[in-house]
Amino acid sequence: MPEFVQPAVHLIGWTTFNAELMRKLTGWTTDAEGGQALAEAAGRLCFKSWQKPNPATATNAGYLANILRQQHESVVEHATATFYVTGVSRSLLTELSRHRHISLSVVSQRYVDEANAAMVVPPAVADHFGANAGLSSVAASARSVYEGMVNVLTSEGMKRKQAREAARAVLPNMTETQFVITANLRGWRDVLRRRWHVAADAEIRRFAGLVLAELREVAPNVFQDFPAEPFGTGE
Numbered sequence: 001m002p003e004f005v006q007p008a009v010h011l012i013g014w015t016t017f018n019a020e021l022m023r024k025l026t027g028w029t030t031d032a033e034g035g036q037a038l039a040e041a042a043g044r045l046c047f048k049s050w051q052k053p054n055p056a057t058a059t060n061a062g063y064l065a066n067i068l069r070q071q072h073e074s075v076v077e078h079a080t081a082t083f084y085v086t087g088v089s090r091s092l093l094t095e096l097s098r099h100r101h102i103s104l105s106v107v108s109q110r111y112v113d114e115a116n117a118a119m120v121v122p123p124a125v126a127d128h129f130g131a132n133a134g135l136s137s138v139a140a141s142a143r144s145v146y147e148g149m150v151n152v153l154t155s156e157g158m159k160r161k162q163a164r165e166a167a168r169a170v171l172p173n174m175t176e177t178q179f180v181i182t183a184n185l186r187g188w189r190d191v192l193r194r195r196w197h198v199a200a201d202a203e204i205r206r207f208a209g210l211v212l213a214e215l216r217e218v219a220p221n222v223f224q225d226f227p228a229e230p231f232g233t234g235e
């Protein structure tokens with residue numbers, strides 16, 4: 001029977017910052033580290049504002065709050081975050097790939113066998129009908145047609161890659177995909193503004209919530225103006 005999977009978002013890459021070298025070069029220090037320290041360094045370089053006379057902007061949180069309020073978001077482009085993502089659907093991938101400031105490396109449906117592909121039930125369907133929402137037979141039937149098609153085409157001499165690229169046409173949108181995704185923090189802010197939003201598709205909104213939770217762990221100051229609940233709630 002097909003396996004139904006849940007989304008998982010793992011932060012596997014994240015910008016580091018050489019605080020000691022920066023202190024030697026400028027005399028400036030900060031109370032943060034990693035990408036958010038780097039963003040502050042980049043911002044302070046612009047005005048050579050290595051001194052911190054104003055208490056409101058003396059901390060990394062205060063400094064970045066001011067920068068973000070003024071929409072000087074280019075300074076957060078210096079930091080990137082990379083996630084290893086599993087348990088999301090091809091539908092989600094289609095929507096996500098519309099964002100032009102992300103970098104994606106996706107499991108190939110031409111090279112990788114999908115005969116045992118896992119499935120992702122859309123959250124609204126799962127909420128209404130239960131965990132696999134009675135979709136097992138749909139998934140099993142699609143996978144069986146896929147497998148049959150690959151077998152016939154390869155037995156007639158077609159390369160496996162070509163047989164799989166043809167047979168994948170019968171796989172549903174709920175087929176699981178996996179990818180590595182990178183964006184700089186400005187890019188992530190832009191994606192999350194649109195997808196951590198009540199108007200967004202429920203699966204990509206759930207994905208956005210997971211990404212935001214991870215980003216808040218490493219860069220809370222860069223996402224301090226983002227709401228706990230999706231944008232648009234209560235409007």
Ligand SMILES: Cc1cc2nc3c(=O)[nH]c(=O)nc-3n(C[C@H](O)[C@H](O)[C@H](O)COP(=O)(O)OP(=O)(O)OC[C@H]3O[C@@H](n4cnc5c(N)ncnc54)[C@H](O)[C@@H]3O)c2cc1C
Nearest residue numbers: 095098099100101102190191193194195197198199200201
């Ligand atoms: C709720 C929702 C529903 C949607 N429904 C549909 C739909 O039905 N059909 C559909 O096709 N899409 C749909 N989309 C996708 C949407 O149209 C955008 O493609 C997606 O949100 C990416 O936004 P973007 O193109 O503004 O930004 P990105 O590609 O993420 O780029 C970020 C920003 O960079 C700038 N930028 C990027 N490229 C250029 C450029 N070439 N020229 C100038 N400025 C640029 C813009 O300021 C842009 O806002 C939907 C999105 C959402 C959130």
